[in-house]
Amino acid sequence: MGRERIVNAALAVLLLGVPLWAHWAGEPFTITLATRAAILALAGVGLNLALGTGGLVSLGHAVFFGLGGYAMGILAHHAQTFTPLPLWDLPxxxxxxxxxLVAITGGALMAALIGALSLRSSGVYFIMLTLAFGQMCFYFAVSSPTYGGEDGLSIWVRNGFPGLNTLDPLQFFLLAYAVLMAVIWAMARIKASPFGLALAAARQSPARLDAVGARPFRLRLVAFVISGAVTALAGALFADLNRFVSPSMLSWQTSGELIVIVVLGGVARLYGPVAGAILLVTLEHYLGGISEYWQIALGAALLAVVLFARGGLIGALAGRPVAHD
Amino acid sequence: MTEPGAILEVTGLRKRFGALQATDDVSLDLHAGEIHALIGPNGAGKSTLIGQISGALRPDAGRVAIAGQDVTAMDTAGRARLGLARTFQISALAMDMTVLQNVVLGVAGAQRGLWRFWRPALRDPALLAPARAALARTGLTGEAATQVAALSHGQRRRLELAMALVLRPRLFVMDEPLAGLGTDGSAALTRTLDTLRVEAPILLVEHDMDAVFRLADRISVLVEGRIVATGPPDAIRGDRDVRRAYLGEDGP
Incomplete structure (x- = not known):
């Protein structure tokens, strides 16, 4: 396990250290960038359980990301306009x-629905089905005027967390970072559990799973639900970071970006999405400042990873995964 | 005809692929303590028959029962839970995982313990003890931490067997367990199979005629989807139809 542990720890320290330094140096925008990276990493960690461990290439994870975003937007919108929620007479x-909690529950339910319908297919059909559900949700959000339609919803003041001042960039970063670390820890447990083994085996040899008396479909569905719930939580945080949610969070480009984060960092590697998100946000910020065509460089980086470093950044730094400690 | 008390009873099984009658009214049974070998030339329909017995293929007609329970409509996982342990002709193993992880997965499956999300599988003594025992029996203890993709063909065949052992099955269905093994490996695995029949009976599909005639208590000969003869090895060796259809006049 040695080298990968060291690389993981270095990434965790880097992601924590940069904003602490920025706070000391008085550069709040860098803290915001780090927060963005942490939240995108969280979304990627969610996707990685389905895509990496489970081998379920979902091109529809923006549904869960956007659903989390709208959970934040809708609840906060009704709170700031002092109007009750529709359907239920709740504030x-x-x-x-x-x-x-609402985002996680909503993400889990949506993933259960989409998963139950799409996991009966596999390969490119699964990709197309998840994409189709994503587009349905996207156009639903675009065409529903109640919550801003195409323009999205703006929130005046960032939502609160007991005991913290979330308006302070560093405190909000630390909150997002703590959530990311807690979820990564939980994912490590899940991956090493009997369920995690079975999910990985279902990717590599479904017939073997049948032979030991388990049904791959159910395992994959549960993994998809956990994955969707985590990505929805990230969506709620992402919308809170921007104090804004719009249908673009639900677009297929967002789904693609989440896949890029996972692939860049390392498919099925615990800290892969952290590495991928840090790289993506860094490229986006520094190259984006030089040229609006910065995504050409992103494409080149992705090409390099796919051609030369199949394990992504983590694979390049830490070598092959080691199974036994 | 099948007698009561058979662990596996196959009655009147039929399966057609287009114009090909792959399984044609096949009946066979498997009793406690025996090795029942299924032999036949290539294309006789052995794999199709095994598929219907293990649950991967649905028959057009007929019935499959395990320990008296009709499982014809049951899927592979359900039959595995009833105690059918299958080994695959082409190894079906999780290649990226280690040998120990594969076997622990089998133990967890047998214990219906796959729906546990928190405790690391490789730190659970209840999973490790049976897994290590199966590895010791198949001579794979030294390879516990090896990735399956790095195993030799012979080691993969033995891991296939270990995966079946940890299921603590009522019966084994083995599809060419000796395929591709050298003389030494084949002899060692033959000895293991010989001791296994007292734990659970084996339905054995195998091309290695020396092993079949040494191991089997009964042999059924499948030709063009039909069972043309069933009996003890000596009777099969002397059966004129079998010699003509399959073994060749100078067969063993």
């Missing part, structure tokens, strides 16, 4: 823990 909320 909105500005409390992050409540918003997160």
């Amino acid at each position: 909105g909320t500005k409390s992050m823990p409540v918003i997160w």
Whole structure:
């Protein structure tokens, strides 16, 4: 396990150290960039369980990301306009823990629905089905005027977390970072558990799973639900970071970006999405400042990873995964 | 005809692919303590028959029962839970995982313990003990931490067997377990199979005639989807139809 552990720890320290340094140096925008990286990494960690461990290439994870975003937007919108939520006569909320719970539950339910319908297919058909569900949700959001339609929803003040001042960039970063680390820890447990082994085996040899008396479909569905719930939580945080949610969070380009994060960093590697998100946000910021065509460089980086470093950044730095400690 | 008490009973099985009658009214059974070998020339329909017995293929007609329970409509996972352990002709193993991880997966499956999300599988003594025992029996203890992709063909065949052992099955269905093994490997695995029949009976599909005639208590000969003869090895060796259809006049 040695080298990968060291690389993981270095990434965790880097992601924590840069904003701490920025705080000391008085550069709040860098803290915001690090927060963006942490939240995108969280979304990638969610996707990585399905895509990496489970081998389920979902081109529809923006659904969960955007659903989390809209959970934040809708609840906060009703709280700031003092209007009750439709259907249930409940007030909105500005409390992050409540918003997160709604996002996680919504993401899990949506993933259960989409998964139950698409996991019966596989390969390119699965990709197309998840894409189709994604586009349905995208156009639904675009055409629903209640919550801003194409223009999206703006939130005046960032939502609150008990005991923290979330308006302070560093405190909000630390909150996002803590959530990311907690979820990565939980993912490590899941991957090493009997369920994680079975999910990985279902990717490599479905017939073997049948032979030991398990049904790949159910394992994949549960993995897809956990994956969707985590990505939805990331979506709620992402919308809170921008204090804005719009249908673009639901677009297929967002799904693609999440896949890029996972592939750049390392498919099925625990810290792969962290490496991928840091690289993506760094390229986006520095190259984006030089030229609006910065995505050419991103494409080149992706090409290099796919051609020369199949394990992504983590694979290039830490070598092949080692199974036994 | 099948007698009561058979662990596996196959009755009147038929399966057609287009114009090809791959399984034509096949009946066979498997009793406690025996090795029942299924032989036949290439294309006789052995794999199709094994597929219907293990649940991967649905028959057009007929019935499959395990320990008296009709499983014809049951899927592969359900039959595995009832105690059918299958080994594959072409190894079906998780190639990126280690030998130990594969076997632990089998133990967890047998214990219906795959729906546990928190405790590391490789730190659970209840999973490790049976897994290590199966590795010891198949001579793979030294390869526990090896990735399956790095195993030799012979080691993969033995891992196939270890995966079946940890299921603690009522019966084994083995599809060419000796395929591709050298003389030494074949002899060693033959000895292992010989001791295995007391734990659970084996339905054995095998091309290695020396092994079949040494191991089997009964042999069924499948030709063009039909069973043309069933009996003890000596009777099969002397059967004129079998010699003509399959073994060749100078067969063993």
